[in-house]
Structure formats: C-alpha cells, structure tokens
Amino acid sequence: MMDWMPQGLWFEVCLKVFFAFMMVGAVMTMAGYSVLAERKVSAWMQGRVGPNRTVLPFVEYIPIFGPLLKKLGMFQPLADGLKFLFKEEIVPGHVNKFYYYLAPLIALVPALTTMTVLPFGQMYWNDGTVSTLALADLEVGILFVFAVSSLGVYGIALAGWSSNSKYSFLGGIRSSAQMISYELAMGLSLLPVFLWVCAPGSSESGLSLSAIANSQSGGAWLFLVQPLSALIFLIALFAETNRLPFDMPESETDLVGGFHTEYGSFKFGIFFVAEYAHIVIGSAIFTVIFLGGWHFLPFMEDPWPANWIGSLLGVGWFLAKTIFLIFFFIWIRWTLPRFRYDQVMHLGWSKLLPLALVNLIVYLLIVTVIDQNAAANL
Amino acid sequence: MNAVDLLFWLFAILSVGGGLAMIFSRHPVSAAMFMIVSLVGVAALFVLLESFFLAILQVLVYAGAVMVLFLFIIMLLDVGPEAGKRKLGHFKMGIFGVLATVLLVGTLLTLGNSFDSLALDQSIWPELSEPKDGPSQSLPFSTQVSSFGYGLMTKYMLPIQISGFMLLAAMVGVIILSKKTPGREDVN
Amino acid sequence: MPPPTFELIMAKTVVLERKPLSFSERTYLPQIATGLKTTFSNMFKPKVTLQYPEEKPVIPNNYRGVPTLVKDPNGREKCVSCQLCEFVCPPKAIRITPGSVPEDQDDREHVEKAPQEFEINMLRCIYCGYCQEVCPEEAIFLQDEYSSSGFTREEMINNKEKLYELGGTLPDRHYKWDKKKEAETDGNTH
Ligand code: SF4
Ligand code: SF4
Numbered sequence: 038m039m040d041w042m043p044q045g046l047w048f049e050v051c052l053k054v055f056f057a058f059m060m061v062g063a064v065m066t067m068a069g070y071s072v073l074a075e076r077k078v079s080a081w082m083q084g085r086v087g088p089n090r091t092v093l094p095f096v097e098y099i100p101i102f103g104p105l106l107k108k109l110g111m112f113q114p115l116a117d118g119l120k121f122l123f124k125e126e127i128v129p130g131h132v133n134k135f136y137y138y139l140a141p142l143i144a145l146v147p148a149l150t151t152m153t154v155l156p157f158g159q160m161y162w163n164d165g166t167v168s169t170l171a172l173a174d175l176e177v178g179i180l181f182v183f184a185v186s187s188l189g190v191y192g193i194a195l196a197g198w199s200s201n202s203k204y205s206f207l208g209g210i211r212s213s214a215q216m217i218s219y220e221l222a223m224g225l226s227l228l229p230v231f232l233w234v235c236a237p238g239s240s241e242s243g244l245s246l247s248a249i250a251n252s253q254s255g256g257a258w259l260f261l262v263q264p265l266s267a268l269i270f271l272i273a274l275f276a277e278t279n280r281l282p283f284d285m286p287e288s289e290t291d292l293v294g295g296f297h298t299e300y301g302s303f304k305f306g307i308f309f310v311a312e313y314a315h316i317v318i319g320s321a322i323f324t325v326i327f328l329g330g331w332h333f334l335p336f337m338e339d340p341w342p343a344n345w346i347g348s349l350l351g352v353g354w355f356l357a358k359t360i361f362l363i364f365f366f367i368w369i370r371w372t373l374p375r376f377r378y379d380q381v382m383h384l385g386w387s388k389l390l391p392l393a394l395v396n397l398i399v400y401l402l403i404v405t406v407i408d409q410n411a412a413a414n415l
Numbered sequence: 416m417n418a419v420d421l422l423f424w425l426f427a428i429l430s431v432g433g434g435l436a437m438i439f440s441r442h443p444v445s446a447a448m449f450m451i452v453s454l455v456g457v458a459a460l461f462v463l464l465e466s467f468f469l470a471i472l473q474v475l476v477y478a479g480a481v482m483v484l485f486l487f488i489i490m491l492l493d494v495g496p497e498a499g500k501r502k503l504g505h506f507k508m509g510i511f512g513v514l515a516t517v518l519l520v521g522t523l524l525t526l527g528n529s530f531d532s533l534a535l536d537q538s539i540w541p542e543l544s545e546p547k548d549g550p551s552q553s554l555p556f557s558t559q560v561s562s563f564g565y566g567l568m569t570k571y572m573l574p575i576q577i578s579g580f581m582l583l584a585a586m587v588g589v590i591i592l593s594k595k596t597p598g599r600e601d602v603n
Numbered sequence: 604m605p606p607p608t609f610e611l612i613m614a615k616t617v618v619l620e621r622k623p624l625s626f627s628e629r630t631y632l633p634q635i636a637t638g639l640k641t642t643f644s645n646m647f648k649p650k651v652t653l654q655y656p657e658e659k660p661v662i663p664n665n666y667r668g669v670p671t672l673v674k675d676p677n678g679r680e681k682c683v684s685c686q687l688c689e690f691v692c693p694p695k696a697i698r699i700t701p702g703s704v705p706e707d708q709d710d711r712e713h714v715e716k717a718p719q720e721f722e723i724n725m726l727r728c729i730y731c732g733y734c735q736e737v738c739p740e741e742a743i744f745l746q747d748e749y750s751s752s753g754f755t756r757e758e759m760i761n762n763k764e765k766l767y768e769l770g771g772t773l774p775d776r777h778y779k780w781d782k783k784k785e786a787e788t789d790g791n792t793h
Binding site: 046136175176177180181183184185187188190191194195197198206209210213214216217220244 | 418444448451467468471472474475478479480483484486487490491559560
C-alpha cells in the first residue's frame, strides 16, 4: 500500500504541492478575471463601458498595447483585491467571533478543493502513452466534486448564523435549503450520463471525469445525447453556485446583502472570490461532462498532433470552452430577473426532481434495450 | 513509524477527539461542527485504506447532507446552549447506562471472537443467496466502484431491497404525518 | 341634475381573456432564449455613457446650477442689496452684508445700496432657484456651473468676488436704473 511513499517521498510531495499551487493560482486568477468579465459584460449589455481606467504606471506608455489593456480594464482585479486588503476591518459587536472568522474560510476551501480532481487536458508522452492532466484523477471524481462542494454550504450557513442579524440569518437559511434541494436534481441528472457512458459493453466503468471526457472524443458530445440531463445539470449548477436567477442567499433587494451583510473588507472579499471560484470550477466540470472536455468539435477527431503541442492546444481548447461557459453564466445573470424564494423551491422539488427521475428511467430503458439487442445479436 | 502511520494517528485523533468534543460541547452549533470534523476524520481514515468510494460517500451523505439538515434545524429553532438540559431521573439514567455497557461489552466480545477466524473474504453476516450464474468470485475484491455495484446487485440484493423498502416506508410516513388533511384539526 | 355616478366618470374596464400558455411557453425556455438574444445584441450597440472628466455633457439653457451674481452689460453691479433673496432662501444659504454704493460711481448714483459682502454657502444651497425668482433686479441667476467641490467647508462658501467671477455678464432687457436716471434728468421723478 502506497509503496511509493518511502523512496523519493519528498520529491513527490514537493511536486504535488507545486502543482497544487499552480492550479490554485490558475483558478484564482480566473476567478479574479471573471469578476472583471462580469463588470465588463454587464456594462456592455447595459450600454456602458465598464472599468477602463486602472493601469499600472509603466504599462500605460507601451504604444497601442498599453491603452488597449487599460481600456479593457485588465488591471482592475488587482485594484479590487488591494482595495479589499486595505479596507478598514470592522467586526460588529454582536457576532459570534469564532464562527464569524471561520465562515469565509469554510466557504473558500471546498471551492478550491474540488479542483484537485478536475482533469483539464491530456499529456501525450514521447513513448506514445497518454495520460490525463489532473492533480488526482480519481476513479470516483464526480462524487468527490459533489461531496466537497456540498461542504461549501457550511460557509454560508455559518456566516448567516454567526452574524447574529436577521438578514444574514435568512440568507444562510435560504442558502442551505436551496443547496439541499438542488443537489438532488443535480446528482440525478448525472446518473443517466454515467449509465450511458458505462453501458454494458463499453470499456468504461466507474465515475471518473477523465473517462467521461474521453468517451466523447470523435463522437457526439454528451449534451447532444442527453440534452435534458445537460439542462437540469446546468440549472442546478446555477442554483448551487448561487448565481442570479437563484441568488436567494444574498438577494440584495429583500435581504440587504444576504449572508454577508455583516462582512466587510477582506472577509467579504473571500466570500466574493469563493463565489467566482465556484463558477469557474462549475463551468469546467460542465465542460468536461457535457462539452467534450479538451476534445475538438463533436464528430471530429482532434486536429492537433499527438505531442506536447497537441497537449497545449487541448488545454487551451478546454480553457476556451470553460471561459465561454463563464460568459454564459454572466450572460444569464444580466438577462433574467431573480426568482422568488417559493418559486425556487417549487422549481427544484416539483419540476426538476421529477423531470430528472423521468429522464433517468427513460435512459435506463433505452440502455437496457440496446444491451438486450447487443446480447441477442451475439 | 512511516508517513501513513502518522496520518492514521492524526485522523484517528481528529475523529475521536471530534466525537468527544461533540458530546461535551455546550452549544448545539459547536456540537454539530465537531460532529462534522469527526465524520470527515473517519472519511480520511477510509482514504488511508484506499477506499475512496466509501470515504466520499461518508462526506457526501453525512457531512454534506445530513449535518446540513441538522445545522438547519438547530439554526431555525435557535437552540441556545441551555437547551437539552432536561435531567433524566436516576432510575432511567441507570437503565440506559446498563444497556449501553451491555452493548459495548457485547460488541467487543463478538469482535474479539471473530477476529481470529475473520479473513477478508469472509463476512460475519450469514451468507445470503449467491447468484446462480457468474459467481462473485469472478470479480475479485477491490475498492472499485464497479465491484461495489456488482456486490450490491448480486450477493446483497435482498438487504438492499429491504433497506430500500424501509426508506420508502419512512418517506411515506413522513408525508402522511406532515400533510395537513382538511378535515383533521391540528392538535396544537 | 344629479352628480355623475362613478360608472359614468370611469371608462368601463374591459377584462381581457388571457390565452392559456402553450407548453413551450410554460417551460419559459424560448422566452429565456429571446431574452438572451436581446442582451447579446445590446453588447454591440453604441455606448450611451460619457467619459465624464474628459467628455462633458451639454448643459441646457434652463439648467439650474450654482447660483451666481451677474453684472449688466455695462459691467455694473446689479444687486442692490435688498436682501430679499437672503430672506427667501429656504436653507438660509445666503448671507449679505449691505453697504452703500461708492460716491465716485456717478453712473450709479441713483442706486443707494450695494452688497459689501455677499456669501452663498454651497453646502447649504439646495438649488431651488427661489433667489433667482425673487430678485427684483435680476441680479442673481442659477447658471450652468454644476460641479462645485472643495477640500474644506470654508472653500465651499462662495464670496462676492467668486460669485461675480462665476456669474459674468448677462444681457439685460430693462436697464431699469438707466431709465430711472433718464426720467429724473427729464424732470419726471417717479
Ligand atoms: S438656490 Fe435656493 S437654496 Fe440656493 S441660494 Fe438660492 S434660494 Fe438659497
Ligand atoms: S441679489 Fe437680488 S434679491 Fe438678492 S439682495 Fe441682490 S438685488 Fe436683492
């Protein structure tokens, strides 16, 4: 068991830690820039220009490039982050100090932990072998994602409770109810997908994310095969990440700021980043499961060569899809109004859940029929 | 002592300590949080046994869903540190104490007896029906998800059906209990 | 004649039959797609915002900005220090110290008074325009200046000098005092 541990232990550990830091860096950067994207896209959709003034002093003087970066607000995330860091830290007197400080951390850590199992590309080695690029390509990857992200709700619930204020409390309660409700539909919507991929006769068996992505190589993407599952999963993803049609926990029109009403400065910043990290990871997972991951278009073989260039292009393609999905998240946010709380519950329990169940049963029958036919033809 | 042992002790202490802290903490919310710590500790122990599936189910079901509901209820009812201080009478306490001791001793004895004869492929449960075609030996013991699925759908078909039926009954019961029938007046 | 009854006054309300929603409408998905299309096409429309410090908005003529004191086209002070504006100003933003017109200004000898000091506290002013409305001499105007800022409270009190600097000269339709002077020289006082 774990016989690699003794020899080269430190090397292995250091390598893993290094990769982990790189991954955290990448996701955090993407989270920071999705905040910028949110501001920019919302501005464009509303006929505004968005942040276009922040710039580093020396970059400004680069011809063409500098002003362009400035106009796109590329340095705005930096300024935002610094602002959060240097704001006055206010802790209201009525809070439960311990949980008040703990809550932002609990909100952020699961968001960053889920990415350990996230595959984001393929490495073509020189000797012809192919391995998946991921921190840990678990066999039960998707379950890991569900398990860890379901812990994220504690951050919000504790924040709401420890703040000791009505608005925060309502936000926390709403959020936990919403998360529990949509987790069911989310899990059920994925069952047919795995049934399909691991159908008898296929080489796959298990819940691995990389296997799912690879099963779509050269064939149909899964959202073409299972549109209903994709739709339910996407809606549940919006609910789980508390994005706008479902942003009950912080609906500012009726709850001031929701669960983070009493939070300020850097602690609020952590909540903010955690929300966007959730979006980034959620988009990546949707890409892996339904949009073919790092593979090119549906029904097409990957056009890139099977070497390191191909690996890089694959990762780039994966990133492009993920970024499109992040854009989609933002796009939806600035298009749809917020649901009422009872509508959220109604949609979750009496629309999505039965729909997911029916979807599961239909695909169960289809897979059985295919299986029987295959057996009969043998 | 190698790294795995070190990790084992770490997580063992975490789970047992979390359990104890849960029992002794005054505040319900703290107790719930300690229970989560304990559950996650146990999940980590499963990981050390390379049983990722069990570990993840532990976190997903207990820490992720059941405890959220607990916390939810605790917060909704706003139970303070003073709640649950209702004293049991000495007599009742005695009965519960004796029962608990009997249970503990019984478990220890059974475990102690069965440890000698217990090999991995033998279960202390009575054998249920073996599948007629394709005996379970064709799939060697492993921690893979597919072997779990195979076992549940063949060897342990009856237990899984029974527990499923029990859960269904519980669900129907909850619906009946919580549903407001128009004719019946609420007791409260 | 009896007073008209309620029904007669109000137009009759017609309750329209609502068509039941079709299945696709009940899923809301086509509607969401339409909404997405709208927002997406909006992204490429020209922007309506101004880049403020660099681009300034066009101020319409009847804009009510900072109250200022104006001079007549001959460059003479119009305010006669009647203090009506001080009296009418709802938040009491105006403070006037009256004084007399210097003897050497012979073209203004019919005017008896002029403000020695005239202060408008822009931290109090609510831009109501009453001062402009009440002024019998048309000496005070709310003009197109809209951004007044300062680092201290003292800076935000506009004194007489500042008020004239902001106000400048406005065309005058009446030349009231000139007419009075003419009348007097023609021996026709009042
Ligand atoms: S505009 Fe109104 S508030 Fe301002 S000085 Fe004139 S009367 Fe006073
Ligand atoms: S500005 Fe007009 S109202 Fe005010 S004191 Fe002068 S003349 Fe009178």
